[in-house]
Amino acid sequence: MLIQNKTPNPLKGWQVQRENIRYLGQDLQRPECILTEPNGTVWSADARGGMMQLNPDGSQELIAPFFEQVADSANSYENRYIQAKGSLPNGVCFDQTGDFIIANWGTNHLERMTREGKMSTLLTEIDGIPLGKTNFPLRDSKGRIWFTVTTRTEPWSDQINTRATDGYIALIDDQGVRIVADGFCGTNEIRFDDNEEWLYVVESTGWCISRLRVHADGSLSNREVYGPSRLSGFPDGFAFDTYGNLWITLIFTDQLIALTPDGEELMLLDDSTPSTRQRLIEAYGQRKVTPEILGATQGSICPWMASLSFGGKDLKTVYLGSLRGTRIPYFESPVAGQKMIHWKS
Template sequence: MLIRSKSVNPLKDWQVNRDEIRFLGKDLQRPECILTEPDGTVWSADARGGVIKMKHDGMQIIINPSILNDESEKLGNTNVLSLENDNARYISAIGSLPNGLCFDKNGDIIIANWGTNNIEKMTREGRMTTILTEIDGKTLGKTNFPLRDTKGRIWFTVTTCTEPWSDQINTRAMDGYIVLMDEKGARIVADGFCGTNEIRFDDKEEWLYVVESTAWKISRLRVKENGDLYNRETYGPEKLGGFPDGFAFDAYGNLWITLIFTDELIVITPNGEVLTLLDDSNEVTKKRLFEAYENRCVTPDILGATQGTLCPWMASLSFGGKDLQTVYLGSLRGTRIPYFQSPVAGQKMIHWK
């Protein structure tokens, strides 16, 4: 990103105008992660096991995987979950639940599957393969988010090895980690995180930024040429005002962050100030959740009752549009994708360059 630290921050005294928010898509299921492309195509994860491909002209296509293995090829819908079974979908994480997405160097979609705990790859036509199920002889845990770097390597996060994952909110188990997949295979390059979630690089790939959702903070680590990580530190405040989930840099150097459950959109400016851009929280349910968090007694019922109306369980954000000034918001419980215009462009993702 191009940081203009000596100029006026375009987000200073700016907030999202709720009346200017528009929506893309319909009848979506768990559009947790959003990917955008320069031609205006928008992709989202989908709880039916694949992705949704959309454009602003109304085009919407669900791409469900065909499962490939050594013995057979199975076409069609897999692991379709009932909309009524919220506990299975959002807390117990039963079935195939594509979570984080990225494009590999060939344009195929890398999927961190929150339901199967695997890393998968799917072509844009829906041909699915499972590429990683374990590391060091152990199952992966709750795979969350993949990311490609300029060398074509795939990085991904595991939020927790705790089952059910929601127990980790109370235990604060430091069992999250980051894996790097390269020509040598897959290896853990950093561990000991509290609820590892999304990861992002700065433009030069000198730092890897890490969301620690249940520690309410952002960390970052220096990146060596071989992918080793070191010099871990907290970026911004020691503790944010809620559960960070997804994040993205803009061209000024602001780090935009979604706070899930309370459905807030904030930024950490280059000088470390925290600004609130959108607050769709409910004061009553937010207070109850935060009290339970402090007392380590969060329950699925408390989580399920805490959400906003615009983008319930706001989980991610992505910049898109021809000028990268359209912000799309992903969610776990929404059925469409809110979007609005930003006064500053976003950082170009690797597949835009």
């Protein structure tokens, strides 16, 4: 597990102060997932299909995706570059070479993109069945790629009310690709503890966090709910800090909470509007959530807050990702974040 100690929890009695929030980037489009690097570079997924590189000097550059194809022209072959179509990067991680593994919400594919933008498709199906709504990839210390699929329901938005438990976790290793756990209600982000003994899973439409024990062969067992059986909203992204607190974004109501190691839920930032939040909670309880209800429910700091990532030289800077924002809010934490695998290697 993460670092455990008997010192006071640094998040007890602490909250994000709005006047201390700063912003990174401009004119971003759907910066849903944020990756940070030790050199200070910040990356965000971008709805134009690629990745936005945000440099320490304040400059930014969109790495637009393209596919390289070989075309038959007059009985000869030539390299041809075409722009990727229908791409909507959602969750992103680095592979062992530093390129991007992308769960593409637009194409329902799992893809790889180089830092120059060259895109290739890794997966479109498992056992002959289309993947479904690919959501989030994660690399472990063995170089294996784990990824989630939120639902196979069509349209995917119906799952918010049906609560179909058709989400799953799949694994790519030297044996190929396989589903290692299923039956989740809106599978979203996944994270390991420091020793990769447990895999933690966001169940967005189930309003809870689950975890499963990880075995050497990639199998998972002992599934259990971690923390409260029902959180106070739709969890989306999450990350551990070094004390063992699990920070969680609640999308739509735009709240940032944390679960302490003993299961207490702390409110760190509340950017919700009470009236629209209550309307959404009631609709969720009645299984009558509509696009109009969702669309009216958002805050102003990080609209449709979807993820968080620790960065900065001491891993105490928290960056927030969103679906509706055009820049990335960030602030300083009293405790450092867990090192992601690309910070360790």
